[in-house]
Amino acid sequence: MIEKYNPPEIEAKWQKRWAETSLYNVNNDSSTPKWYALTMFPYTSGDLHIGHWYAMAPADVYARFKRMQGYNVLHPIGFDAFGFPAENAAIKRGIHPKKWTLSNVDNMRRQLKSIGAVYDWSREIITCLPEYYKWTQWFFLKMWQAGLAYRAKAPVNWCPNCQAVLANEQVVGGGCWRCETPVIHRDLEQWFFRITKYADELMQHEGLDWPERIKTMQSNWVGRSEGMEISFLIDCPGAEEKEIRVFTTRPDTVFGASFIVLAPEHPLVQKITTAEKKADVEAYIDKARHSNEIERLSTDREKDGVFTGTYAINRLNGAKIPIWIADYVLVSYGTGAVMAVPAHDERDFAFAQRYGLPVKVVVSPFGWDGSALKEAYVETGLIVNSENFDGLESDIAKEQISAHIEQQDWGKRMVRYKLRDWLVSRQRYWGAPIPVVYCKKCGIVPVPEEALPVLLPDEAEFKPTGESPLKNNPSFLSTSCPSCGAPAERETDTMDTFMCSSWYFLRYINPHHDKGAFEPEMIKKWMPVDIYTGGAEHAVMHLFYSRFFIKALRDMGLIDFGEPFLRLFNQGTVTKDHQKMSKSKGNVVNPDEYVSELGADTVRAYLMFLGPWEQGGDWDDSGIYGLSRWLGRIWNLAQNEYKELPGGISASATKDLIRITHQTIRRVSEDIDRMRFNTMISALMEFSNYLSKIHEAGSVAVAEYFQALTVLLRLLAPTAPHFTEEVWARLNHPYSIHEQKWPEYDPALALDEVIPLVVQVNGKVRERLLVPIGITEHEAKRLALESHKVRIFVDGKELGQVVYVANKLINLVTK
RNA sequence: GCCGAGAUGGUGGAAUGGCAGACACGCUAGCUUGAGGGGCUAGUGAACUUUAUCGUUCGUGAGAGUUCAAAUCUCUCUCUCGGCACCA
Numbered sequence: 075m076i077e078k079y080n081p082p083e084i085e086a087k088w089q090k091r092w093a094e095t096s097l098y099n100v101n102n103d104s105s106t107p108k109w110y111a112l113t114m115f116p117y118t119s120g121d122l123h124i125g126h127w128y129a130m131a132p133a134d135v136y137a138r139f140k141r142m143q144g145y146n147v148l149h150p151i152g153f154d155a156f157g158f159p160a161e162n163a164a165i166k167r168g169i170h171p172k173k174w175t176l177s178n179v180d181n182m183r184r185q186l187k188s189i190g191a192v193y194d195w196s197r198e199i200i201t202c203l204p205e206y207y208k209w210t211q212w213f214f215l216k217m218w219q220a221g222l223a224y225r226a227k228a229p230v231n232w233c234p235n236c237q238a239v240l241a242n243e244q245v246v247g248g249g250c251w252r253c254e255t256p257v258i259h260r261d262l263e264q265w266f267f268r269i270t271k272y273a274d275e276l277m278q279h280e281g282l283d284w285p286e287r288i289k290t291m292q293s294n295w296v297g298r299s300e301g302m303e304i305s306f307l308i309d310c311p312g313a314e315e316k317e318i319r320v321f322t323t324r325p326d327t328v329f330g331a332s333f334i335v336l337a338p339e340h341p342l343v344q345k346i347t348t349a350e351k352k353a354d355v356e357a358y359i360d361k362a363r364h365s366n367e368i369e370r371l372s373t374d375r376e377k378d379g380v381f382t383g384t385y386a387i388n389r390l391n392g393a394k395i396p397i398w399i400a401d402y403v404l405v406s407y408g409t410g411a412v413m414a415v416p417a418h419d420e421r422d423f424a425f426a427q428r429y430g431l432p433v434k435v436v437v438s439p440f441g442w443d444g445s446a447l448k449e450a451y452v453e454t455g456l457i458v459n460s461e462n463f464d465g466l467e468s469d470i471a472k473e474q475i476s477a478h479i480e481q482q483d484w485g486k487r488m489v490r491y492k493l494r495d496w497l498v499s500r501q502r503y504w505g506a507p508i509p510v511v512y513c514k515k516c517g518i519v520p521v522p523e524e525a526l527p528v529l530l531p532d533e534a535e536f537k538p539t540g541e542s543p544l545k546n547n548p549s550f551l552s553t554s555c556p557s558c559g560a561p562a563e564r565e566t567d568t569m570d571t572f573m574c575s576s577w578y579f580l581r582y583i584n585p586h587h588d589k590g591a592f593e594p595e596m597i598k599k600w601m602p603v604d605i606y607t608g609g610a611e612h613a614v615m616h617l618f619y620s621r622f623f624i625k626a627l628r629d630m631g632l633i634d635f636g637e638p639f640l641r642l643f644n645q646g647t648v649t650k651d652h653q654k655m656s657k658s659k660g661n662v663v664n665p666d667e668y669v670s671e672l673g674a675d676t677v678r679a680y681l682m683f684l685g686p687w688e689q690g691g692d693w694d695d696s697g698i699y700g701l702s703r704w705l706g707r708i709w710n711l712a713q714n715e716y717k718e719l720p721g722g723i724s725a726s727a728t729k730d731l732i733r734i735t736h737q738t739i740r741r742v743s744e745d746i747d748r749m750r751f752n753t754m755i756s757a758l759m760e761f762s763n764y765l766s767k768i769h770e771a772g773s774v775a776v777a778e779y780f781q782a783l784t785v786l787l788r789l790l791a792p793t794a795p796h797f798t799e800e801v802w803a804r805l806n807h808p809y810s811i812h813e814q815k816w817p818e819y820d821p822a823l824a825l826d827e828v829i830p831l832v833v834q835v836n837g838k839v840r841e842r843l844l845v846p847i848g849i850t851e852h853e854a855k856r857l858a859l860e861s862h863k864v865r866i867f868v869d870g871k872e873l874g875q876v877v878y879v880a881n882k883l884i885n886l887v888t889k
Numbered sequence: 890g891c892c893g894a895g896a897u898g899g900u901g902g903a904a905u906g907g908c909a910g911a912c913a914c915g916c917u918a919g920c921u922u923g924a925g926g927g928g929c930u931a932g933u934g935a936a937c938u939u940u941a942u943c944g945u946u947c948g949u950g951a952g953a954g955u956u957c958a959a960a961u962c963u964c965u966c967u968c969u970c971g972g973c974a975c976c977a
Binding site: 411490684885 | 890892893894895900901902903907908911912913914915926927928944956957958971972973974975976977
């Protein structure tokens with residue numbers, strides 16, 4: 075009688091043994107080819123839920139697969155530990171963020187260990203510890219030295235709930251990415267990184283094996299558009315400003331400009347508004363300032379604006395057109411001013427309709443009879459009402475008008491981007507302090523590298539005041555100027571958490587290196603990351619920032635590559651009752667109880683069996699016992715005595731077994747490579763079902779049977795690491811199965827000798843014939859016509875075309 | 890509004906031009922006569938046919954098309970999910 079499969083016992087046993095024997099410790103000096111399999115590190119929010127397992131378990135299977143294939147695999151784990159939730163917990167519950175975070179780390183580490191992954195725990199990193207954030211600060215200094223960090227006063231996104239600024243990437247649909255509170259604009263002096271310098275490069279994804287949709291999202295985020303800045307004269311003799319510069323992508327429509335619109339925040343507004351319009355304009359600006367981003371960006375809202383009282387002159391035709399202000403024009407894009415061409419722009423058309431402004435057609439729609447337009451015509455066409463350019467095709471006119479404007483020095487062709495610089499400062503405590511000192515005499519002075527880290531003090535008052543709590547900490551605040559030694563003040567803002575995660579994958583390589591953020595030779599050896607897996611929600615945040623960091627480091631000469639992640643794979647999300655899991659909804663599924671009852675191996679296998687990894691799915695545990703039963707069956711199969719058939723073994727059964735074994739190796743290997751873990755498990759199930767039939771029949775030799783069984787165990791090892799280790803040991807194989815080579819298949823042995831040939835008549839299946847592989851068309855046709863079932867449909871009819879697909883199908887078409 | 894992905898049995902899904910429903914879950918029946926989310930065996934898309942269980946027809950969101958052959962390719966539409974959204 076064999077013992078029952080008891081997952082909790084064997085899982086604890088092997089996790090301990092693996093740790094004691096340092097089975098998964100990664101060797102930087104190994105001469106075997108490297109494979110860097112990175113999975114996005116979790117944020118320290120409290121508990122791992124089933125979604126984390128969904129991200130981690132298949133990633134681990136892939137890493138184990140590569141390991142068994144002979145690669146030196148780095149598959150590290152760590153914790154993204156700075157950020158708002160820790161501080162909010164402090165405000166709400168009076169727990170210090172550090173205490174809250176580190177206790178979460180302890181809990182999450184315990185949970186992560188229960189997965190049974192190949193993580194090398196000696197490489198764990200925690201971003202909120204000084205030994206890590208010292209180097210985050212060092213990167214800030216590098217950015218400063220490279221001219222990529224600057225401080226500026228600008229209209230910024232402000233989350234009234236978080237009481238802090240947000241980067242553009244962190245504004246989702248006009249709301250805060252974390253709490254969905256509508257964002258408002260404020261003029262504040264903040265730190266920025268010049269990510270726009272890399273706008274063009276960030277749109278390029280050459281040589282990257284990334285999902286199409288992430289590449290598209292990033293390119294759209296950069297939002298490159300080619301156009302022209304054109305100068306209009308201000309028709310106001312005494313004014314100090316003489317011109318307004320607008321940005322347009324349609325220079326071909328410049329003769330159709332019937333008014334100018336400035337963003338309410340545009341600096342010219344104050345200078346050109348006439349005395350009688352001043353009150354209206356002020357009121358409008360005030361209203362615009364107080365509306366939040368969601369209201370302002372809502373496209374179905376009726377466009378409104380006010381006239382400034384002043385006119386502009388279109389230099390191309392001398393037309394005198396009114397200057398308006400309206401909040402549908404954004405101060406942060408282009409020049410913050412547009413020439414409105416209502417005939418050929420939907421927004422301008424709507425605005426002109428509302429205020430009775432003229433609509434002048436300059437690109438004639440096909441078959442146009444000269445009547446008033448019902449909507450803006452935005453397509454190409456023949457140019458009209460444009461003096462010398464009349465009759466030209468609009469694409470050609472665009473070129474010629476642009477050239478003309480440049481020749482007259484009235485404007486310049488240029489490229490504009492939607493992308494803005496990355497705002498990195500946060501008015502918060504729980505982050506890495508920005509390593510900068512303000513001196514009355516010397517101005518902004520970076521903290522010298524040898525003085526890092528600028529330690530985050532433990533004592534702080536947590537009040538959501540909109541200012542960093544560090545402002546109220548005198549011992550942190552007051553310091554001396556690193557340059558002149560005079561009394562000075564420290565920067566009290568901390569860095570955006572996305573700074574920490576923009577380089578963490580470099581730190582895993584030398585997590586304890588204290589002479590620098592990383593060792594260049596080791597970076598050369600391990601980077602770039604071969605496969606990165608994680609959620610798609612980071613498309614224009616973490617993934618985008620990391621690419622920027624790597625490109626900036628490359629240009630500083632610190633590394634010699636420009637892309638961090640060669641292959642990217644996004645797993646889907648696990649929902650509960652078709653809703654996103656969240657603590658507030660109370661629908662978070664905790665994996666712990668499943669693990670303690672059924673074992674990590676069953677939970678791993680079940681998650682992968684749910685469906686394609688990139689698709690995600692709704693959590694429903696009704697099928698989980700099926701996976702647990704399956705492992706139980708293999709458990710029994712492997713340990714029950716195998717007896718050969720009393721009458722002797724069958725040669726054909728042996729041949730079949732060998733063929734099916736090799737076919738299974740091929741299917742499983744290809745499925746893991748394609749990240750199709752659900753079909754990988756199906757293939758393993760079919761194989762184990764087949765083996766149990768053999769076991770019952772006893773139709774192959776003992777040696778052949780056990781040979782096939784060890785293949786099954788090795789193919790299953792990445793999916794069920796504890797289970798296979800235990801069975802492996804019980805079959806008296808040497809420790810450890812995870813040091814075994816991945817089975818290789820022989821294509822010749824995987825080949826079928828006899829195949830079922832599908833016989834169709836007029837495209838309908840009428841017969842299946844077992845035929846030897848490689849049969850000729852002639853022979854196949856002969857056999858097909860011998861079949862009764864086929865004859866029923868063919869007899870008495872004239873045979874026409876015969877379609878023959880070798881080793882698959884023959885289709886007989888009657889006339 | 891724009892872009893992307895998707896829609897297949899009671900359920901999760903498989904099949905990427907060539908046998909629709911692999912592999913599971915669930916359900917039904919039987920066996921295992923101590924119960925168990927237990928084990929094993931068989932069945933399980935729908936309709937028709939059946940005193941010849943061998944078959945026939947239909948069937949992959951809806952409609953059209955291409956093809957000897959369509960879940961798969963093309964077009965139109967409906968719905969679901971995700972992203973972007975006044976970027977001039």
